[in-house]
Structure formats: C-alpha cells, structure tokens
Amino acid sequence: MPEVQSPETRWSWVEIDLDAVRRNTAAFKRCLERGVQMMCVVKADAYGHGAVRCAHQMLRAGADQFAVADVEEGIALRQAGISEPILVLSEPPLESVGKLVEFDVMPSVYTQEFALALGECAAAHNKVAKYHLAVDTGMTRIGVLPEDVVEFRRAIDFHRGIECAGTFTHFATADVPGDWDFEMQRKRFDQAVGALRDAGLETGLVHCDNTPGTVLHPEIHYDMSRVGIGLYGLHPADSTRGRIDLAPVMSVRGRITRVVKPEVGTPVGYGATYRVPKPSIQIATVPIGYADGLARVLSNKMSVLVNGERCRQVGRICMDQFMFAVDVNGARAYKPTKPVSYGDVVTIVGRDGDEEITMDQMAAQRDTINYEVACDFGLRLQKIYV
Numbered sequence: 310m311p312e313v314q315s316p317e318t319r320w321s322w323v324e325i326d327l328d329a330v331r332r333n334t335a336a337f338k339r340c341l342e343r344g345v346q347m348m349c350v351v352k353a354d355a356y357g358h359g360a361v362r363c364a365h366q367m368l369r370a371g372a373d374q375f376a377v378a379d380v381e382e383g384i385a386l387r388q389a390g391i392s393e394p395i396l397v398l399s400e401p402p403l404e405s406v407g408k409l410v411e412f413d414v415m416p417s418v419y420t421q422e423f424a425l426a427l428g429e430c431a432a433a434h435n436k437v438a439k440y441h442l443a444v445d446t447g448m449t450r451i452g453v454l455p456e457d458v459v460e461f462r463r464a465i466d467f468h469r470g471i472e473c474a475g476t477f478t479h480f481a482t483a484d485v486p487g488d489w490d491f492e493m494q495r496k497r498f499d500q501a502v503g504a505l506r507d508a509g510l511e512t513g514l515v516h517c518d519n520t521p522g523t524v525l526h527p528e529i530h531y532d533m534s535r536v537g538i539g540l541y542g543l544h545p546a547d548s549t550r551g552r553i554d555l556a557p558v559m560s561v562r563g564r565i566t567r568v569v570k571p572e573v574g575t576p577v578g579y580g581a582t583y584r585v586p587k588p589s590i591q592i593a594t595v596p597i598g599y600a601d602g603l604a605r606v607l608s609n610k611m612s613v614l615v616n617g618e619r620c621r622q623v624g625r626i627c628m629d630q631f632m633f634a635v636d637v638n639g640a641r642a643y644k645p646t647k648p649v650s651y652g653d654v655v656t657i658v659g660r661d662g663d664e665e666i667t668m669d670q671m672a673a674q675r676d677t678i679n680y681e682v683a684c685d686f687g688l689r690l691q692k693i694y695v
C-alpha cells in the first residue's frame with residue numbers, strides 16, 4: 310500500500326478519485342453527438358461520492374446541467390457556486406416552491422396543483438420558474454400519462470409564472486438489449502412528445518436516456534442525456550461492459566486499530582460465530598461497521614486486502630467495527646503470511662497491489678446492485694479526495 314492520507318479523527322474513510330470522475334465524465338461526453346447536452350446526476354450526494362466536489366469536476370469535463378433527488382440537494386449545489394441548471398428528479402412538496410424560486414432550482418412536475426403553486430410564487434417575485442414535465446411511459450413511478458400530456462399542459466400553460474424547460478421520461482429496462490417493455494416506453498414517449506408538438510406546445514429539452522440508455526441507445530439521446538452511475542466508474546449492468554471505458558472512483562479503507570493473537574478457541578464478535586482455530590491466527594480490528602455501509606450480511610463471507618494480500622473477515626460485522634483473521638504461519642487457507650500491525654491500511658473496496666475488491670463483487674455478495682453499495686458507504690464515512 311503506498312502512503313495514504315487518513316482522517317485525523319477516525320481510521321476509516323472513503324477515498325474519492327477526482328481525476329477518475331473527470332475521465333468518466335469526458336468518456337460520456339464523447340458518447341454524445343454535438344449539441345446534445347449532458348445532465349450529470351448527482352442525487353444522493355453523488356451516489357455517496359460527495360455531490361459538490363464531484364459536480365465541480367464534472368463541470369470541468371463538460372457537464373451542462375445537474376440532476377438531484379430533492380430540493381436541499383439542489384440548494385447545496387447553488388450555495389457551492391454552481392450556476393448551471395439543476396433539476397429535481399421528482400415533484401417536491403407544495404411547500405417547497407419558495408425555495409425553488411429563490412434558488413432557481415427546477416422541479417419535475419406532474420400535478421396541476423404544484424405547477425400552479427410554483428407559478429404563483431414565481432409571479433409574486435416577478436420571476437418565471439422553469440420546470441420539466443415528467444411523463445410516465447411505463448415505469449409507473451412518476452409523471453403524467455402520455456395520453457394526458459396535452460390536456461395537462463393546456464390546464465397550466467396560461468400561467469405566466471411558469472415555463473416548460475424540458476420533457477422527459479425514465480426507462481425501467483434500458484439496460485436489457487432488445488427488451489419489449491423498453492420498446493413500448495420509447496414508443497409512448499415519442500407519441501407524447503409528438504402530441505405536444507402537434508398541439509403547438511413548447512417541450513423544452515427532450516430527454517430520456519440514463520447511463521445504460523446513453524451507452525446502448527444513442528439513437529434516442531434527443532436533446533440531453535442524464536448520466537448517473539457511469540460517472541462514478543460503475544457499470545449499470547453487464548450489458549454496458551466493453552461499450553465504454555470507466556475508471557472506479559470510490560475506494561473504502563480503514564486502518565487496523567488493534568491486533569491480538571488469541572488462544573485457540575477464543576470467540577470473535579457478537580454471537581461468537583467464529584472461534585480462533587489455531588495458534589498462528591492474528592485477529593485485527595478495523596473501525597468500519599454496518600452503520601458505515603458495510604452490510605451485516607457480509608459477516609464471515611467477505612475478504613479485505615492488507616499489504617496487497619487477501620484476508621478473511623471473521624465474526625459478525627458490528628455497527629462501527631469489524632474483525633479479520635491473518636494466519637501468520639502462512640497455511641495456504643489463511644494467506645497472507647506477513648503479520649499485520651497497528652495502523653496498517655486495510656482495503657475494503659478498491660485496489661491494493663495486485664489485488665482488487667470491486668463494488669460489483671461486494672454487491673453480488675450482498676445480493677444487491679453497485680448503486681446501493683456506493684450510496685451506503687457515502688452515508689457516514691469521511692471522504693478523502695485524491
């Protein structure tokens with residue numbers, strides 16, 4: 310392990326590679342035709358990677374707009390000096406219209422009540438609030454149904470306080486090549502956009518592609534693409550592997566806070582689910598637990614990397630700490646042979662020498678997707694930007 314920085318107050322952290330954020334952003338920018346904008350999705354604190362720091366790097370690599378999950382996330386970007394358009398990817402509570410107008414953050418809209426409340430608030434401040442119309446083409450999550458879009462717009466367009474800056478939908482199966490549901494959604498979206506245009510209504514920027522859509526369906530980039538997970542160097546599915554080169558951004562590391570060499574039979578952790586099997590075993594402790602995103606289901610199943618070698622995690626993962634075993638006699642089953650010591654760097658996700666543990670491997674062990682693993686590690690651990 311090369312020299313690493315770690316936080317002063319806790320020996321556990323996520324390491325964010327800002328250069329990789331820029332390279333990934335640029336790779337997606339190259340996927341887009343001239344004139345197609347890139348909306349970088351930095352919701353959930355940039356999938357756990359730190360929205361403000363990541364957004365600044367994305368801007369340097371060609372981001373045109375940003376998307377967030379809630380109003381507070383949008384305000385945080387504004388307060389960090391980001392002046393590009395920001396879209397909230399769902400319709401927030403009516404009570405938020407004042408903040409949206411004040412900070413110039415665009416909501417997604419799909420109820421008339423909200424649209425008109427936004428318009429009233431903006432007009433009262435002599436402003437025009439922009440919004441994007443969400444269309445539910447088949448994911449059944451948010452949006453106006455395609456057959457209702459023209460009527461919906463006619464019911465709100467009289468208001469001089471609002472302006473439609475975009476029309477979008479979201480696919481449920483953009484990562485599945487040749488998928489029937491995807492084709493249906495795409496057809497319905499086309500029809501909705503066509504109906505708005507035929508009715509003489511301004512659609513604003515038309516957009517529908519997420520990361521897999523951007524890579525696999527360039528024919529429907531329309532005016533803008535919404536890229537999320539790929540910016541963080543993670544593939545949304547196997548179908549995009551080999552189609553775009555991505556660099557992992559997040560590593561998760563800690564330092565050993567204690568090492569002991571217990572007697573044979575000594576229990577380790579809650580429930581004593583592991584007992585030291587022979588005299589050559591060191592048990593080391595690392596201050597990362599399930600409250601930091603290291604899911605408890607990984608107990609006794611995962612490995613960690615120390616000094617470029619793989620070691621078995623043992624005992625139940627606690628809320629804030631876990632333990633692992635090192636066989637200092639080097640019996641094959643318990644590599645490595647090199648004893649570990651207080652302060653050694655332990656890699657939970659990431660690279661150490663020739664060994665690597667990926668987000669995807671951890672996601673598979675947890676029976677989930679890399680999105681959730683990254684978000685979880687972003688919740689509490691301090692971030693070190695490199």
Ligand SMILES: *Cc1c(COP(=O)(O)O)cnc(C)c1O
Nearest residue numbers: 350398479519520535536537538
């Ligand atoms: C999260 C989200 C995205 C980004 O999806 P990725 O798969 O991370 O690229 C795009 N659009 C909407 C509406 C989303 O909610």
